[in-house]
Amino acid sequence: MIPSDVDKANELVVQQLRSFCLVYENHSYATAARKTGRSVPTLWEQVRSVEKRYEVVLFRRKGRKIEPTASAEVLYTSLRPLLAGIDSTFERIREFNTLGADTVTLVTGVRMMCEELGAPLAKFHKELPQVRLRLVHGDDDTAVRMISEGTADLALTLERGPEPKDSLVTSERAYTIDYLAIFPEDHPLNRKKRLGLEELIRYPIIIGHRATSGRVLFEQTLHREGLTTKLNIAAETDNSAFTISCVRAGMGVGIVAGQAVESPLTSRLAKRSLSHCLGQAYIAFRRKKGREPTKVVRAIMDLIQEDLA
Structure with a gap:
């Protein structure tokens, strides 16, 4: 009699599935063994049991390392949320x-x-x-x-x-939040009813570094409007609080994602929405x-x- 998928699943043990995931994440039986306190042979046997149940090869040796197969990638993607769900049952x-x-x-x-x-x-x-x-x-x-x-x-x-x-x-x-321009209350931009990007980049800009989504969007919009060459970045930051601190120090105009509300962080600073230029963020x-x-x-x-x- 050929065992059904349910029969195969019933033979699986949660610890075997966790061992497979750990080996997958570390690309190494030895590293996974050190992290779990179990021996390499134990982990190998548990992964072998998973391979037997699914009737696939999950890892291939490549020099001193092991590489996951395509089947391993599919299985790992499926198992991680399943194991997280099992863990959450205790908390619930x-x-x-x-x-x-x-x-x-x-x-x-x-x-x-x-x-x-x-x-x-x-x-x-x-x-x-x-x-x-x-x-x-x-x-x-x-x-x-x-x-x-x-x-x-x-x-x-x-x-x-x-x-x-x-x-x-x-x-x-x-x-939902907006992209905002931030500058001192006595800044010339505060006299404008509506800010355009061309007016904004006449001043030094403080903005997130190139890996941040706001920076990518800002530069894409400038490129689309033919304004990239006029951009003068005074400082790059990895968070809005740093950007606001640079503005307060007089280094330039800050671009952040946020809400135009009063707060101790931006007291005595003006905030103007750039949603008409950059859209909204979430x-x-x-x-x-x-x-x-x-x-x-x-x-x-x-x-x-x-x-x-």
Whole structure:
């Protein structure tokens, strides 16, 4: 009798699947063994069991290294959210039988925390005072790493587009923001009713470095309008708070993504929307793929959207 897919699945063990994923991520049995405290032969036997159940070869040796096959790539992409979902069942059961998580870790940027998130997080604390918030500053890379590792429950970052197919993170739009020009209140640009890019780049610009989505969009728009050669960048930064600090120091006009609201971060600075030139941007929730948000995490997400969407 030929075993069915269900029969094969019933013979799989979660630890075998985790071992395969670890070997895949590290391209090495030895490295995976060091990280898990298990022996290389044990990991090899577990991966071999997975190969037997799926009737495929998952790794091929290439010199001293191993390379995943195409089948391994498909299997890994399918298993990561599945394993994350299994992990999240323990948290959901604990939450069901108790008051819920005692600490929630949120990764976000300085500007978002100073200008947008204070009010909804204060409402969350009022509704669930028994839950401690752990707020961590981090850029996009830090957010993805912490969410992937399971050391953060939720992140809020600027949306950069669809997540890569093999990403361990999933995105969901939280709220809309504008691209803004920021300059001192006594700056000549503050006398203009509507800013155009040609007027803007008459002054030194402070903007994100080339890997940031705002910088890419800004330069693409300048190129389309034939203004690239006139651009004078005074400083490149990797976060909006640094950009705003450079503006306050008198280095030039800052380009950031944010909301035109009053905040301590931008006191005595003027903010002007560039949505007519650059369009709008989105802040996204980032969570681990396959991991269902707990009631506590969903409560934070709902309050942020109610306040800012």
